[in-house]
Amino acid sequence: xxPFTVPQALDRTAVNCADQLAMRWKAEGxxxxxxxxxxxxxxxxxxxxxxxxxxxxxxGVAILGANQPGWFVADLxxxxxxxxxxxxxxxxxxxxxxxxxxxxxxxxxxxENAEYxxxxxxxxxxLPNLRAIVQxxxxxxxxxxxxxxxxxxxxxxPESMLAARLAAQTPESVATLIYTSGTTGAPKxxxxxxxxxxxxxxxxxxxxGIRPGDNVLxxxxxxxxxxQLVSLFGPLVFGGxxxxxxxxxxxxDNLREARPDYFLGVPRxxxxxxxxxxxxxxSSPRWRRRLVAWARRVGLAAGYADQEGRRRPLLFxxxxxxxxxxxxxxxxxxxxxxxxxxxxPIARSTLxxxxxxxxxxxxxxxxxxxxxxxxxxxxxxYRTGKAGFAFPGAELRIAPDGxxxxxxxxxxxxxxxxxxxxxxxxxxxxxxxxxxxxxxDAEGFLQVTDRKKDLLITAGGExxxxxxxxxxxxxxxxxxxxxxxGDRRRYLAVLLALDPARVVEDxxxxxxxxxxxxxxxxxxxxxxxxxxxxxxxxxxLARPQTVKRFTVVAGEFTVEGGELTPSMKVRRKxxxxxxxxxxxxxxx
Numbered sequence: 191x192x193p194f195t196v197p198q199a200l201d202r203t204a205v206n207c208a209d210q211l212a213m214r215w216k217a218e219g220x221x222x223x224x225x226x227x228x229x230x231x232x233x234x235x236x237x238x239x240x241x242x243x244x245x246x247x248x249x250g251v252a253i254l255g256a257n258q259p260g261w262f263v264a265d266l267x268x269x270x271x272x273x274x275x276x277x278x279x280x281x282x283x284x285x286x287x288x289x290x291x292x293x294x295x296x297x298x299x300x301x302e303n304a305e306y307x308x309x310x311x312x313x314x315x316x317l318p319n320l321r322a323i324v325q326x327x328x329x330x331x332x333x334x335x336x337x338x339x340x341x342x343x344x345x346x347x348p349e350s351m352l353a354a355r356l357a358a359q360t361p362e363s364v365a366t367l368i369y370t371s372g373t374t375g376a377p378k379x380x381x382x383x384x385x386x387x388x389x390x391x392x393x394x395x396x397x398x399g400i401r402p403g404d405n406v407l408x409x410x411x412x413x414x415x416x417x418q419l420v421s422l423f424g425p426l427v428f429g430g431x432x433x434x435x436x437x438x439x440x441x442x443d444n445l446r447e448a449r450p451d452y453f454l455g456v457p458r459x460x461x462x463x464x465x466x467x468x469x470x471x472x473s474s475p476r477w478r479r480r481l482v483a484w485a486r487r488v489g490l491a492a493g494y495a496d497q498e499g500r501r502r503p504l505l506f507x508x509x510x511x512x513x514x515x516x517x518x519x520x521x522x523x524x525x526x527x528x529x530x531x532x533x534x535p536i537a538r539s540t541l542x543x544x545x546x547x548x549x550x551x552x553x554x555x556x557x558x559x560x561x562x563x564x565x566x567x568x569x570x571x572y573r574t575g576k577a578g579f580a581f582p583g584a585e586l587r588i589a590p591d592g593x594x595x596x597x598x599x600x601x602x603x604x605x606x607x608x609x610x611x612x613x614x615x616x617x618x619x620x621x622x623x624x625x626x627x628x629x630x631d632a633e634g635f636l637q638v639t640d641r642k643k644d645l646l647i648t649a650g651g652e653x654x655x656x657x658x659x660x661x662x663x664x665x666x667x668x669x670x671x672x673x674x675x676g677d678r679r680r681y682l683a684v685l686l687a688l689d690p691a692r693v694v695e696d697x698x699x700x701x702x703x704x705x706x707x708x709x710x711x712x713x714x715x716x717x718x719x720x721x722x723x724x725x726x727x728x729x730x731l732a733r734p735q736t737v738k739r740f741t742v743v744a745g746e747f748t749v750e751g752g753e754l755t756p757s758m759k760v761r762r763k764x765x766x767x768x769x770x771x772x773x774x775x776x777x778x
Contacts, residue, residue: 191392193361195384196269199391199426204230207429210403213259214448215434221447224259226429232259236267238344238352243298243335244321247272247355250294250367254278254287255302257408257434260326260337262422264300265412269365272355273297276367276379277413279756281749286377288313291320293379293607294367300324307334361385364603368415368558379606380558382415390561390581390600391423397582398528398568402429404451405525407444409435410459411756416532419562420454445522452528457536458758460551461670463521464543468667469691485513486546493545497573514548523549528569530554532562534758535638535657538575539665545574553577555638559615559622560584561600565636576635577628586636587621593642594624627655644762646677654682654735662730663737666723668692668710671747673765674737675773681738683776685769686720687746711742739776743769 194202204226212229214221224232245251251268253275255261261277268275276294278287287310291299298321301307307325311333314320324335335343365384369377408421421432433448435441442463445453455463471482488509492502518524529544532554544551552567555577564586565578572578580586584598601622604612615623627645628638640655648654656674663672663684670689676682688707693716697704700719704710711717720740728736747753752764766773 191389193385194388195356195359195361195363196266196365196387196423196426197356197359199388199423200230200233200266203426203429207402210429211431212425213262213432213434215259216436216444221433229263232263232341233266233270234349234352235341235344236263237270237355238347238349239340239342240267240271240273240298241351241355242343242346243324243340245271245273245297247358248295249273249297250291251275252278252287252291252294252296252299253301253412254280254299254306255326256280256437257410257412257417257421258302258326259434260300260302261412262432264324264326265366265418265422268298270352270356272359274364274367274381276369277411277418278369279411279413281411281756284309284313288316290369290377290379291317295319297321298324300326302326304328304331304334307331359384361388366418367606368418369413370558378608378611380415381603381606382558382561383603386561386600386602387419387423388427389583390563391419391427393582394419394563394566395424395428397566398452400424400428400430400452400528404428404430405433405448406430406452406454407433407435407441407448407450409438409441409444410454410456414533414756415558415562416454416556420452420530442522446520447522449522449525451525452530453523453526454530454532455551456533456758457531457540458534460531460536460540460544461664464540465689465691467517469695472695482513485509489514489548490542490546492548493542493550493574496550510548517547518549521549528552530567532556535661537661537664539667541574550574555594555636556581557624559602559624560596560598561602563600564594564596564624573633573635575637576631577638578636579634580636586630588628588630589623591642592627592629592639594626594628594636594638595621596624597621646674646682648676648679648681648734656682659727659731659735659737660684662727663724666720666727668696668720668723671760673747673760673762675766675776679777682734682736683739683741683773684724684737685765685772686740686742688742707742708744741772741776743772 207226211223212226214223251273253264265275278290299310307330310323322335324340326337330336361384364381366382368380406421410417425432435444488503488505492506495502529551531551541551552572554563556562556564563581566581567578586596589595597620625642626638627640627642628636630636640657646654659674660672668688669686671687673685693707693710702713702715704713704716724737749756
């Protein structure tokens with residue numbers, strides 16, 4: 191495939207898909223839409239508006255806001271003007287906002303609303319190079335440029351000036367900055383080129399069979415490369431339609447309205463859906479529970495038969511008609527031909543839950559530094575519990591020390607302003623070192639076992655991969671999250687966060703008076719129940735991997751609490767510091 195730029199992709203799709211919708215969003219209770227030609231016109235106007243505000247090639251444009259059309263337009267407008275957009279997680283603190291804006295040399299900041307704008311105004315003195323703050327929605331405070339005003343100012347810049355900017359761009363030019371969510375230390379700025387974005391999107395779309403006109407629901411943070419690839423750059427190269435969710439709380443309703451053709455969920459999203467479905471199922475009539483249990487047994491057998499090239503059970507069509515088809519309709523996934531999970535480890539029990547309902551979830555492994563996917567799974571080629579096979583046209587290998595490495599046109603151009611970090615990540619032969627440990631089986635499927643730096647070394651000198659153990663522990667129905675500890679300790683222990691709804695259900699079943707996680711952690715009956723579940727997990731582990739003790743923490747680990755990154759990865763340092771007293775008690 192010949193390299194091409196992001197603007198070239200937009201031009202091509204605006205022509206080829208002139209009669210199709212590019213995006214849909216809700217306003218005042220009704221769905222609104224924008225065609226591909228109108229989308230392109232908005233991008234061109236916003237790019238000229240940015241130039242009128244003083245944006246120069248190579249400048250940064252920081253974008254802060256929820257998923258909406260203005261985010262897409264601002265991002266692409268910055269790229270068209272030769273600048274480098276940098277999305278900021280809304281869950282970051284204002285200090286982190288300022289850090290990213292300063293680091294990317296932001297000449298402009300684009301925000302969603304007046305609340306964000308006022309915060310930026312209060313910190314503007316820390317950004318001497320900032321020329322303007324632009325607000326996407328609503329009336330802005332004094333000193334902030336309204337979106338309509340931005341588009342009006344576009345007429346101050348001749349079209350020929352934008353054309354010159356576009357002509358100067360090459361596929362090897364840096365198109366965007368993706369700031370890592372930072373499991374440790376300050377976020378790094380991943381430089382992705384036009385070719386990184388357009389090649390990865392094009393190859394991915396072809397490999398998984400996405401078609402022009404396919405719909406996707408955008409709801410995960412757009413500052414993350416996975417969401418950008420799925421809902422922004424993917425549709426950009428094939429002419430799909432992106433529906434914008436009204437917010438995380440409305441994703442379920444919006445799924446049923448959009449009925450997407452493919453859907454990406456991070457593990458916590460799938461876990462939440464599973465928890466809600468199990469809660470509803472527990473309150474169903476007995477005959478219904480028995481029917482679903484039978485259907486799930488058939489569905490699970492069928493799912494593994496598909497993976498192994500065997501015939502499905504004869505009763506699968508009946509189970510599909512009685513249960514699976516209705517489940518897909520109620521979830522809004524009846525048209526979805528691809529369900530994906532990525533960004534963090536997912537419990538096998540969750541994968542098998544959906545597999546048993548005729549909803550196989552394909553795992554994808556990757557990182558920002560390889561434009562998202564290093565591996566891929568498809569409905570025709572996947573393995574439950576495996577992270578897929580090498581991304582088509584790219585290379586994947588396991589280093590002698592077990593580290594996962596990748597090479598190809600998806601590998602980034604380096605970290606902005608960080609030659610040392612770049613040299614650590616990219617070797618002289620072009621291999622990107624992921625920092626993850628894994629292995630590839632005889633069929634070419636990757637199994638990720640742990641983070642290289644997360645390996646625990648016990649007092650006995652054993653190297654232990656905590657994520658593998660945590661994945662098994664998260665398979666315990668009442669366990670929402672688990673963090674294994676034990677570095678330089680005599681044995682392993684675990685911090686458990688419990689699902690409040692499941693606590694009530696389990697407590698009733700075992701005769702415990704507990705009604706919330708903290709009561710469960712203090713109740714001897716419930717603790718004995720947890721211990722039995724942990725013992726069942728320990729049977730599947732080697733002796734150094736077994737968990738000797740546990741404690742229940744108050745509440746769940748959250749992004750707001752600092753224990754999780756915005757992409758839902760555990761910040762182990764934060765967890766161990768925050769729960770230092772509880773950890774010490776496990777070894778006293």
